[in-house]
Amino acid sequence: MTDQNKSTDLDVFFHSRSVAVFGASTNPNKSGYKLVQNLIDHNYKGKIYPINPKGGEILGRKLYTSLTEVEGSVELAILYIPSSKAIQVLKDCIQKGVKGAIIEAAGFGEVGEEGKKLKEQIIALTENFTKIRVLGPNCTGITFVEKDGEGFFSSFIPMGKTKAGSLAIVSQSGFINGAYYPDFTSRNPNLGVRYVITIGNKMDLDENDILEYLIHDKDLSTIGMYIESFRDVRRFIKLCNEAYKNYGKRIVLLRSGLSSIGSNATTSHTGALAEKSELIKAVIAQSHCIQADDFWDLFNITRTLSFMKDTNIKPIYDASACVVTISGAAGAIMADWSEKYGVKIPLLDDETYSNLAKLYPPWMAPNKYALIDYWPAVENAKGDYQRILLDCIDIGLSSPRINAAFVAAYHNATAWKVDWNLLKEIMARHQKPIFIWLFGEYHELIEAEKIFQEIKIPIYHSEREIVQTFKKIVQLK
Amino acid sequence: MTDQNKSTDLDVFFHSRSVAVFGASTNPNKSGYKLVQNLIDHNYKGKIYPINPKGGEILGRKLYTSLTEVEGSVELAILYIPSSKAIQVLKDCIQKGVKGAIIEAAGFGEVGEEGKKLKEQIIALTENFTKIRVLGPNCTGITFVEKDGEGFFSSFIPMGKTKAGSLAIVSQSGFINGAYYPDFTSRNPNLGVRYVITIGNKMDLDENDILEYLIHDKDLSTIGMYIESFRDVRRFIKLCNEAYKNYGKRIVLLRSGLSSIGSNATTSHTGALAEKSELIKAVIAQSHCIQADDFWDLFNITRTLSFMKDTNIKPIYDASACVVTISGAAGAIMADWSEKYGVKIPLLDDETYSNLAKLYPPWMAPNKYALIDYWPAVENAKGDYQRILLDCIDIGLSSPRINAAFVAAYHNATAWKVDWNLLKEIMARHQKPIFIWLFGEYHELIEAEKIFQEIKIPIYHSEREIVQTFKKIVQLK
Known part of the structure; x- marks a missing residue:
């Protein structure tokens, strides 16, 4: 399977016709409830299958006790469950023919030996993610804004009524949802957004896969990225150049972990290796990216570019x-x-x-x-x-x-x-x-x-x- | 007369017991009216002698037609009059024994030959400012805050109810009053200020004279300065060092005119020569000053230092x-x-x-x-x-x-x-x-x-x- 083929696979993460939510909760105070509520409130057009072994009802819908209980086909799965239960759920998903999984939970390799072991098990089970593509773990979902306030909102953090527009945000920090993003959009209420994608620990899908997918979206003008480590820096540069030269898109990059302590911090944070500041300079010079100084600057530059496009x-x-x-x-x-x-x-x-x-x-x-x-x-x-x-x-x-x-x-x-x-x-x-x-x-x-x-x-x-x-x-x- | 003696002369600019206002106007929309109003509204404790050849009344007070009409002694004069009338007024002031003059008007050397000639005449008349000290021209006055909302407020621009505190602002731009200062204080309503001093074109008193005066004020902690040119950079460095080492005061410096066009701009603006960026670096390194990036940063650092002092x-x-x-x-x-x-x-x-x-x-x-x-x-x-x-x-x-x-x-x-x-x-x-x-x-x-x-x-x-x-x-x- 070439990278190119892999990239088109990603459609299911944004345009699925059915989604199973593992870890859906009947308790309105729990994130497993808010995840389902987010999907409903933002008018997700596909079928929603909330799943919890306890069964019951959520927002007037049936809570399935397992995936096998679901009769219709399921294209996408969202896992909001403890990491210990991930293997079984992923097995069920592969058996059911689910094409993509968003794992919105931690404990998969960012800390300790157990996490590493689990990661290896998942790689074996998914045959290196050829059986199913995985976004996350340790992420806070995907938002795709189809029109004002509507689309696919899959975070467990309640999301507001985002305006539709030509901007994408790709973030290795899950904090984007619920914190930076509300700050950004409330300061710029007329700013239109198309994607907010949290990539978390990048067990499978990484910034390059997402970038490759996004650059083909005609309706997208600007991509703001927060990245703690590069998976494959040559591919990143190649994709950024392509985005810029062939598709006229601007990419704003905030890269942390440049200092010894900063990189130490992101290592403990997401289990990624850290490169040095010199590398970033070279990447910026070769990629046509714009380097942001910090989160304020990331949003400042992306809003500037996005408003320029809009006007x-x-x-x-x-x-x-x-x-x-x-x-x-x-x-x-x-x-x-x-x-x-x-x-x-x-x-x-x-x-x-x-x-x-x-x-x-x-x-x-x-x-x-x-x-x-x-x-x-x-x-x-x-x-x-x-x-x-x-x-x-x-x-x-x-x-x-x-x-x-x-x-x-x-x-x-x-x-x-x-x-x-x-x-x-x-x-x-x-x-x-x-x-x-x-x-x-x-x-x-x-x-x-x-x-x-x-x-x-x-x-x-x-x-x-x-x-x-x-x-x-x-x-x- | 040594510099030291000169410096103590400056008391009259802040603690005068009587002030004559040349160019006082009976029209409430005119700046010559607002100047008198500022003095009264902020409870200036000395005697106010508004002067205008037309005579009349202003805010229930007599408008004197000339200084000779004033019977009491006058320590300070404020000139809000066309430059063409300055010579006569200064002559009258010297004769009356006025010790200081604040010239709040333009046209004294910042543009054209006529201005230069006028400046030379003033230097001759005042015997190089030994007969009378001059602040300005092209400035917007002095504020000395004695207690919350009260003191000596001598700008022709209406000033708000400034809180009293330990901060001084010294600015070569008159825009500080009416524009930057209200911005700064409304963002930081709990910030206390002691002086706002606009030095304008520095015909006589310059940043060094002001600095030398301020460093002896025990109640002052922080000095924020906006400067377009240095009159005497060695003296500036010496004074800054003294302020820092002997008196524990912090000075924040915003210096414009570093670039060729920027310096061109300030030259046309206030008739001063411009030095280069390298010089500034050396000044900062030798003076214990803090360099500000721009007006936001000038106010950001001064408020930080001032709040630190207060707490x-x-x-x-x-x-x-x-x-x-x-x-x-x-x-x-x-x-x-x-x-x-x-x-x-x-x-x-x-x-x-x-x-x-x-x-x-x-x-x-x-x-x-x-x-x-x-x-x-x-x-x-x-x-x-x-x-x-x-x-x-x-x-x-x-x-x-x-x-x-x-x-x-x-x-x-x-x-x-x-x-x-x-x-x-x-x-x-x-x-x-x-x-x-x-x-x-x-x-x-x-x-x-x-x-x-x-x-x-x-x-x-x-x-x-x-x-x-x-x-x-x-x-x-």
């Missing part, structure tokens, strides 16, 4: 930007970081300069570089802050030398009111991204952020973060 | 910390950054390890390093998340090898409720800081942040930011 921003191959700032100081800081990160703040072309100059007072001409300090223009326009701010962004983005706007803007809900919705049309017209750092009264900023979410322009924490994020998303030719 | 945290000379995390992944990321930034995550001493081990289940012992993944302990405690989280921080901080706790915690207002107020007692007992990254539903995090503000533990944006901020605040011996 039809053109691909950017040239790291050039204009700075549009109400504060000369913030502008200077952004220019400093631009030079440090290799982002050009170009000389203005004649047309752009002359359009800008029309807004400025005679006593203060605009800068000859694309460092647009719009304060004098606001004074010149008798305080029409909104018009000048929008015009400066518009004029900056009009220049063929400029591929993005870095904006440092003061927000005041009363005195200097700006209808931020107006940025949407400007961005759409130029198909170039706007990176904004907003400062003002904190509670007013939180309110303003809601508007930015609606128009899918992320707000950044700082001047440095803007320049760094932009530099990271610029594409190699 | 009696001991000085930290050894960059060692424990990581306390609910997510193995977040822990690994923080360990990676710790290694990169040179922060030790030490091996646990026997006592600490054995105290931790009591919390863990038999199937999952704690890490031998100070990388405390507390999830297994929560399971072992049947889900008593709050107790385990607090105990792990407490045990970690008990170790003599550990000087801080880096915490990655999940926040859920209902399911995993933690009374974060309880951190206060733990921190107070150990006198070691807690750096926390909180994730969960965004609106719940915003609510939780209010509690952290009350107990003066800042919340950080990301894992990387925690490690970087801690590393920056560690002191050289």
Whole structure:
């Protein structure tokens, strides 16, 4: 069986027509109950067979005592059971012709001798996973969002009403569900997600198998990955290149375990070997991946790319930007970081300069570089802050030398009111991204952020973060 | 006149007994009105003499038509007038025996030949500022907070009800008032500030004069500075060293104009020369300053230091910390950054390890390093998340090898409720800081942040930011 064939096998993990849930519980406080509830609440279209030797009823459905009791065919199994019972259940699954199993439990090789022995038994039983493919163990399931709030939600952790979109998250940490993911989506309520896939200890399926599957999904634009170890780094690089060059997909990678203690931590965490920081640098350089600094950055970059896709921003191959700032100081800081990160703040072309100059007072001409300090223009326009701010962004983005706007803007809900919705049309017209750092009264900023979410322009924490994020998303030719 | 004598001259800028406001306006929408209002609203204790050739009344007070009309003595003058009128006003001030002038206006040398000429005239008139000391021009005044909401508030931009504390902000950008400062203080409502000083174009008084004055203030702990150029870099280094070694004060420096375009920007902005990035590195290395990345970082570090002072945290000379995390992944990321930034995550001493081990289940012992993944302990405690989280921080901080706790915690207002107020007692007992990254539903995090503000533990944006901020605040011996 070639890798290619293996990859198409994975359909069953996302588009099954029937699923057996081992370890389904009748107790609404237990995870085995919530797993079934997740499937039902998100309108899973296939048949659900909850299984528990005790029998009974769950959410108005029959609890089967074993798989043999199920009459219809079963394509996928979810195991939320102690590891000691896994062998028997997997035997039953193979006999029944189940094609895939998601093992949402720990104790399979990440700790101790017993775990290792169990893993060897499973490998023998499944004939090296040719009889059945396995995701996990030590994972928190798969989410496939078919349409807003609906699809295949198979975690034992209750999942919210995810919007459908073009983003995939692949994580070796099960903590993504129930913790990082709610944080990410509640900060970005208008962000659409297509997959959340936890790969856990990668007994069979690993990041490469998942990646190979995902790159063929036409509706997917961006893949954010948290990985603690690479199973096969050459294949990873090959797949990332393919994803990027043949399928136009962006991959953002957060790789932990680079330090001696960090790698020690992930080793105890998921039983994987750790490679070193130098390797990661080489991987990033060769794979067209974007390296994230931490979980915040992983989500920050993926939301940036995803919103850019959603708002039809053109691909950017040239790291050039204009700075549009109400504060000369913030502008200077952004220019400093631009030079440090290799982002050009170009000389203005004649047309752009002359359009800008029309807004400025005679006593203060605009800068000859694309460092647009719009304060004098606001004074010149008798305080029409909104018009000048929008015009400066518009004029900056009009220049063929400029591929993005870095904006440092003061927000005041009363005195200097700006209808931020107006940025949407400007961005759409130029198909170039706007990176904004907003400062003002904190509670007013939180309110303003809601508007930015609606128009899918992320707000950044700082001047440095803007320049760094932009530099990271610029594409190699 | 020695520098030392000059420095004591500055008292008049903060503790004057009488102030003349040139350019006071009867129109409540004008800045010349707001300047007087700021003084009155914040209960300035001295006499206020609003001056405008038109005469009239402002806020129930007489508007003097000129300084000569004022009978009492005047110690300080604030000039909110066109630059063309500055010479006459300064002449009047010198004649009257006014000791200091704050020039809150532009057009004095930052642009064009006329400005330069004016500057030369002022130097001649003031006999190189021996007749009168000048702050500005192109600044937005001085704030000295005597007690909560009261003191000397001399900006033409309306200022809020600042809490009194041990922090000074010195800024070459006037934007600090009305924009950055409200952002900073509304994010940190429990932060106390003592000075906000805008130095503008530094015609006379520069960052060094201000610094020399501030370091003698016993009630001051932390100084945050935004500087676009150094007037005298050797004196700056000398003063910073003195501030640090003799007076125990911490200085955080944000220096812009490091890049060619950035320096170009600040040149046009305030008429100062720009030095290069290499110089800054040397300055930081020699001065015991902490370098900030941008405005966010400037405020982030100053609030961290200020809160540490307020909560009696001991000085930290050894960059060692424990990581306390609910997510193995977040822990690994923080360990990676710790290694990169040179922060030790030490091996646990026997006592600490054995105290931790009591919390863990038999199937999952704690890490031998100070990388405390507390999830297994929560399971072992049947889900008593709050107790385990607090105990792990407490045990970690008990170790003599550990000087801080880096915490990655999940926040859920209902399911995993933690009374974060309880951190206060733990921190107070150990006198070691807690750096926390909180994730969960965004609106719940915003609510939780209010509690952290009350107990003066800042919340950080990301894992990387925690490690970087801690590393920056560690002191050289």
